[in-house]
Amino acid sequence: MALEVGVLIGYLVIFLAVLLGPFKIHVIEENLEPFLLVCGIAAMTLSGFTEIPGEEMGWNSEIIMESLTAPLHVGDIAGIPIGIFQIVLVVGLIIYKWHAPIHKVIRKLTDMLSVKVLGFLLIVVLGLSSSVMSAILASIILVEVVNAMPLSRKSKIDLTIVACFSIGLGAALTPLGEPLSTIAISKLAGEPYHAGFTFLLDMLGKYIFPGILAYGIIGMFFLGKVSPKDQGMAAADYNETVKDVIMRAVKVYVFIAALVLLGEGFKPIILEYFIQIPSGILYWVNMVSAILDNATLAAAEIGPALSELQIKSILMGLLIAGGMLIPGNIPNIISAGKLGITSKEWARLGVPLGLISMAIYFVIIFVLGI
Template identity: 75%
Template sequence: MALELGILAGFFLIFLAVLLSPFKVKIIEENLEVFLFVCGIVAMTIAGMVELPGLETGWRMGIIKEALTSPLNSLNIRGIPIGIFQIVLIVGLIIYKWHEPIHKAIRKMASALSLKIMAFILIAVLGLFSSVMSAILAAIILVEMVNALPLSRKSKIDLTVVACFSIGLGAALTPLGEPLSTIAISKLSGAPYHADFYFLFNMLGKYILPGILVYGLVGMFFLGKVDMNDKGMKAEEYNETLKDVIMRAVKVYLFIMALTFLGDGFKPIIFEYFAQIPATILYWVNMVSAILDNATLAAAQIGPNLTELQIKGILMGLLIAGGMLIPGNIPNIISAGKLGITSKEWARLGVPMGLVSMFIYFFIIFVLKL
């Protein structure tokens, strides 16, 4: 059943607003969480005008409860719900209390190694272990280390963007890393795949692990161009107040709520049209993951009826595109919020790097079929 033209137009306008407004309107850039939250509310309201068989849409107690609680229990580690809000707040308070010895240790490590080696270690190690420690914790460690390194602002942004691509990829290898992997395994747990804890590692590891190492080398390249005599190169002094720490956690909470509403609001489009798109085209269409919740997209697209090639293409498309813009991934959101990275600053490297990565993986997966 096709959606009415007016409803399609409404969704299209919201999509354009989310995609373009942060680059064009300064007040939106400075209040991105609130803007996305409002867009999510509008999307949910429009979705309520749609009736699709077997699909709950629009405002209902279930989605409101999910939006309120998802920042508090977004991950499930060994049966224990762990939330983005708690991790950001608790780790933020720990760093607030003991920032001097933590930053001193980071700077001591930086002085013992070259910045290029530090960049490679930071990108590769956090990417490889994000599937175990979770993408959230990896992102928090990333921003503290980047802050403590003697780098110019541009170099810090470049390093952060590359590292978030690495973390976003690595986190998908196990259900501990991020919600997308948990949903994918749940969807494929029955016949014929019988997905277990190591399913995604076995399927995607040969693409993701080399990708993480390449991102590490790319990070070395960007830092290799840094002028060590640049007066703008410095380690940031810790100057956060207790209020800053708390407000950052609150903003992350609001951001996750906004993405929950946006993802659910766009479900009529995702479930009605995305399932009809061939895998090779869907791979590129999944670039919408740069601004929409990739877990919702995965839930709509992944199923036991798909071939292994289709599953690989869908997941890799979602994972790579998630690094292109700030709303695309939890690590992006946390890192941009902490380091004050704007949408334009992120997109300057995130978009071209994402597009190049998409082309390379498309060739490997769909052309070479490796």
């Protein structure tokens, strides 16, 4: 059954607020995490006025617990729960303690390899390894290396955005990389796909590996435009306090909790309309993952009844679009928070790069049928 007009208008208002608010209103940009949390709460409340057969909509204890625990638990190591909050906090404190020798090593690498070569390696190596070390850890390594490189602020932002596209793609190759890949494999574990650990690697590897290499080359192009004056700049001095490290982890916690609520809150729209859309169009519609949790979208859209083409189109659309704006991907959130990248600064490169990437992959998957 179609959703009521008033509910649809409410969702449209929330969607536009999340999409445009950070660009148009400075106070929202400065307080993005609590703003998204408020929007998530509004979306969850609005979903309570909808009815989807077989689905429980609106607030319940399970959703509340998921929003509170999602930032704290993405997996287990030796039986100990590991989450985004803990990783950001612990690694941040380690870097705070030993930032001098860490940055010294990075600067030596820059002198040995040049910023262009180091940028290429950073994008490609982190993209390829994010499926093993996780997108979270890859993004933390990224921002520390970028911060220590002798580049202008614009070049650092460009390099970070391109690298986050690469990390977002590479993390999907195994269930260890990010929640989206874990959910996709669990949804396809039975007949007819019997998805295992290497399922996404086998299905998407031929798209992702060349994409990571292409992003590495693109990153070199942006660094190649840096003037000699910029390349001669000293690397940014480390000036964080323990309070800064803790507050960044807290902001990441709030950010992830907000995305969980936004994703669950918009579930009626996803279930009622998205899953009815043909795969070629859904590929483009999934650009909403630039502001919504792509794991929630994957959970709602992926299922064993889909063809391989449909699965590929859904996943690739979600993965690429996730790099376009800050809320779209965990690496984006961590990197923007650490380097102080604004929504406008991210969108300046993230949106055109994402659209071009979407267009290229659309031709490859749907036109050429590769």
